[in-house]
Amino acid sequence: MKRFVTSDSHGGYKALVQCLDRCGLDEEKDQLIFLGDVVDGWSETKESIDLLLKVKHLVYLLGNHDQWAMAYYSGQLTQEAELKSWLRQGGEATVASYGESKPMPPKHLALLQQAKLYLITEDNILFVHAGFDTNKPVAETDAYTLIWSREFIEHHYNSYQKGHPLHINGYKEVYIGHTPTILLDNKQTVPLHMDNLIMLDTGAGYTGCLSIMDIDSKAVWQSDPVMTLYPSEKGRSGMSWNDRKLC
Template sequence: MKRFVTSDSHGGCKALQQCLDRAGFDMEQDQLIFLGDVVDGWPETKESIDLLLQIKNLVYLLGNHDQWALDYYTGNLLTRENELELWLLQGGTCTVKSYGIGKTMPKEHLQLLQQARPYYETDDNRLFVHAGFDTTRPVAETDSYYLIWNREFLTRYYTMHLQQEPVHIEAYKEIFIGHTPTIALNKQQHTPLQLGNITLMDTGAAFTGCLSIMDIDSGKVWQSEQVMTLYPEAEGRNGISYEKLQKGLRTFELE
């Protein structure tokens, strides 16, 4: 069994399929560890989850957008008006349209999000988490908000990287995170970013980047086409479509 990791496809089913195809992923035999945020952004959240549910050995982690979508479809977001509006602006509208306005999320899709792991540790001491974790305590004691939202972990080690300080977390052989697009840190960083034994897997698929998938054991990476070119009329989370890109790209905010 080969082991692969990907993250933050944000409704880009075409990109996810391209990555699986290009990596030669075996839906019956191989394992995919998805670091979260399959929802919100491009038009195919429903199709994306349909695809993930076909993978026999899927390990799905909860992302912050997954939590938003889960709260919406279980009715918990409806009373938090300001947060609901923010979610809709940050890609949630596309998720709602994907399932149909006024319609519910299918039971199997809801279960995927409800049963998503907060983090995942392998037998060979690799850690997978959406946003990061508090290194001053065991990951099991890190609160859920930190695991799916907080960027302190990333900020600390990216700053060390920029200052050319050695980055290595002794507790794990390798750590894989998503959540923060590499292109938000460096516009030229279109591939997964290595910070010592930390790998950033979100390569900006929700915005102007590609979706990336990595063979965990070999480190080989495959990528989709630039995702916005696969949905040229859709605005994604950029707020502007690929067709209108030549007229100027709106600045996006990370959430």
């Protein structure tokens, strides 16, 4: 069994298809660890989840956008300000993907409801969407820190920039998504290695590509820039590929 990890496809079904095809993932035999946020941004959340559900050995971790979508489709996203925030940050595309006023299919909602907050493998590799509190066991870290907070990555990235990447004790490696590498450095278009911390979100929801990595060999495959696969859509960047070409 090969082990692959990817993250933050944000409704980019075409990019997900490209990555799974290019890495040669066997849906029956190989494991895919998805670090969250399959929803919100591009127009094909429904198709993306349909595709993930075909992977027999899928491990799905909860992302912050997943939590938003799960709350909306379970009737718990009732505060107007938060609803508007979600819709503005990609939720509109998710709603359109399933159809206005239509429910999320039970199997899709179950994927989000049953998602893990983190995963530790038998060979002691930690996977989590956003980060964790290194001063306590990950099992004692609150959900907000695991799926929303950027304090973890800000701390580690600041040390990395100063030439002193921090080693995370207690784990062989740590994989995270959530914070796009291209928003930290627009030249960082591939997964970023900072000692034993690896950032997998390479900006698929914005102007970047979706990345998938073989956990054991560290080989990386990428989609085309996702906005070129949806040239008339704005995604989460606010400007479509077609609009950019006219600028």
